[in-house]
Amino acid sequence: MAFFRFKSIIEDGDQIVVYLSRDYMVPLVVDATKVYHNRYGSFAHKNMIDLTPGKKMIETGTGSGSFSHSIARSLAPDGHLYTFEYHEQRYNIAKQEFQDHGIADLVTIQHRDVCKDGFGITNEVHAVFLDLPAPWEVVASARAAFQQNTVGRLCSFSPCIEQVDRTCKALTEEGFSNITMFEVLSRPHELRQTPLPSIQAAIARHQSQRESKAIVTARRYPTEPKEEDQSSSTETTHKKRKLETGEEDSTLAGVPDKSSTPSESGRVNLTLRPLTTEELNYQYVTKTPTECRGHTSYLTFATWVPQLDN
Numbered sequence: 001m002a003f004f005r006f007k008s009i010i011e012d013g014d015q016i017v018v019y020l021s022r023d024y025m026v027p028l029v030v031d032a033t034k035v036y037h038n039r040y041g042s043f044a045h046k047n048m049i050d051l052t053p054g055k056k057m058i059e060t061g062t063g064s065g066s067f068s069h070s071i072a073r074s075l076a077p078d079g080h081l082y083t084f085e086y087h088e089q090r091y092n093i094a095k096q097e098f099q100d101h102g103i104a105d106l107v108t109i110q111h112r113d114v115c116k117d118g119f120g121i122t123n124e125v126h127a128v129f130l131d132l133p134a135p136w137e138v139v140a141s142a143r144a145a146f147q148q149n150t151v152g153r154l155c156s157f158s159p160c161i162e163q164v165d166r167t168c169k170a171l172t173e174e175g176f177s178n179i180t181m182f183e184v185l186s187r188p189h190e191l192r193q194t195p196l197p198s199i200q201a202a203i204a205r206h207q208s209q210r211e212s213k214a215i216v217t218a219r220r221y222p223t224e225p226k227e228e229d230q231s232s233s234t235e236t237t238h239k240k241r242k243l244e245t246g247e248e249d250s251t252l253a254g255v256p257d258k259s260s261t262p263s264e265s266g267r268v269n270l271t272l273r274p275l276t277t278e279e280l281n282y283q284y285v286t287k288t289p290t291e292c293r294g295h296t297s298y299l300t301f302a303t304w305v306p307q308l309d310n
Contacts, residue, residue, distance in 0.1 A: 012045075021178055021303075040151075040305050054078025056125040058145055060114050060132060061085045065094040067129075072106045081107045082121060084114050114138050121145040130156040135163065136170035143174050143304055152304040157297060164298045176302040184297045189286040196281045 010016060010030060018026045020038065028036060032046045055075055062068055062085035071081050085091040091111040098104045112120075115134050118141035128142040135156045146152030154176065158164050164181055171179050197205070 055127065056080045057082070058119055058121065058125050058128045058142070059083040060119075060130060060138070061087075061090075062094045062109060063090060063131070065097050068094065068098070068107060068109075069101070069103065071129075072103045076103075076106055079106070082119070082125065083107060083109045084112045084119065085109065086111075086113050114141065119145050123148050125152070126150065127153045128155070130154070132156075133163075134166075136166045139167070139170040139174050139176075143176075146304055146306075148306050150306065152306075154302045154304065156300040156302075158300065159297050161298065164300055167300055171300075171302045174304075176304050178303040179300065180302075181298055181300045184299055187288050189288055191284060191286055193282045194285050196283045198281055 012030055012032050014030045016028055016030060018028050018036065018038075020026065020040070026038075028045075030045050034045050036043045036045060053075060054077070056079055057071060057075060059068060059071060059081060060083065062083045065083075068081060068083050075081055083094075085094060088111055091109065095109050098107045098109065115132060115137040118138065122144050124147065125145050126147060128145065130138065130142070132138065135158065139154075142154055143152075154171070156164075156167050158167065168179055168181070
């Protein structure tokens with residue numbers, strides 16, 4: 001099997017990845033004469049060959065039909081979607097749209113209260129998506145709708161954590177495993193520029209800070225200067241005064257200007273030039289707010305594994 005090209009059909013001799021759980025995946029070379037054994041049972045390699053996107057799935061409720069269109073494109077051309085809508089007007093609109101958009105042969109829509117009457121489908125589908133006010137009421141019907149000889153996947157969308165709690169309890173009672181919930185929250189990212197100085201500029205700034213610290217130390221703990229160091233002492237005193245007045249910008253400045261010249265009084269001015277744009281090396285970064293206000297939601301995933309006879 002060539003890893004640089006995509007294949008939609010598994011063939012004899014292909015290397016595949018068997019997904020057992022989120023944390024447990026096994027590489028496998030398909031051999032039509034072999035059987036793969038794991039804790040869930042025995043799976044003949046020949047049943048993996050010629051596996052196409054033609055799956056069957058249940059969706060409820062249909063709503064505007066937007067998600068239904070997306071699912072239909074994923075299941076085409078041989079799969080099928082069974083979708084259910086409780087609201088009669090939305091059902092009629094969605095049914096007409098499916099016909100107008102040419103996917104009526106891939107989608108079967110029913111006007112039905114599944115929480116009360118169930119799906120009415122058994123041993124048929126591979127996956128179920130629930131968007132209901134009481135999804136826990138249809139978990140048993142979803143388990144019955146799964147093909148009884150293969151693994152089934154269920155996903156439930158709920159806006160409230162109380163719904164998630166009751167749904168998870170129902171999933172556990174019906175024998176589902178790998179129950180996982182994710183919180184979905186829109187979090188905006190603010191784009192901004194931040195300086196990232198080069199190594200040379202950072203070294204120069206560090207050296208400047210050390211010089212400034214030396215000036216402060218010299219002012220706090222003065223010593224009697226020698227005659228030949230009078231000019232140096234005068235310069236140090238002036239540097240300290242400049243530091244105390246805060247005339248330099250500690251965020252941008254940091255590189256001493258070597259071209260400083262004595263003033264009219266004979267003192268040497270310590271001027272710190274701003275770092276250049278190249279030295280600052282501005283980079284684009286994103287930052288999220290500490291608090292996000294908005295409509296949250298939860299996606300609950302579960303796996304149903306059939307009990308195979310020995």
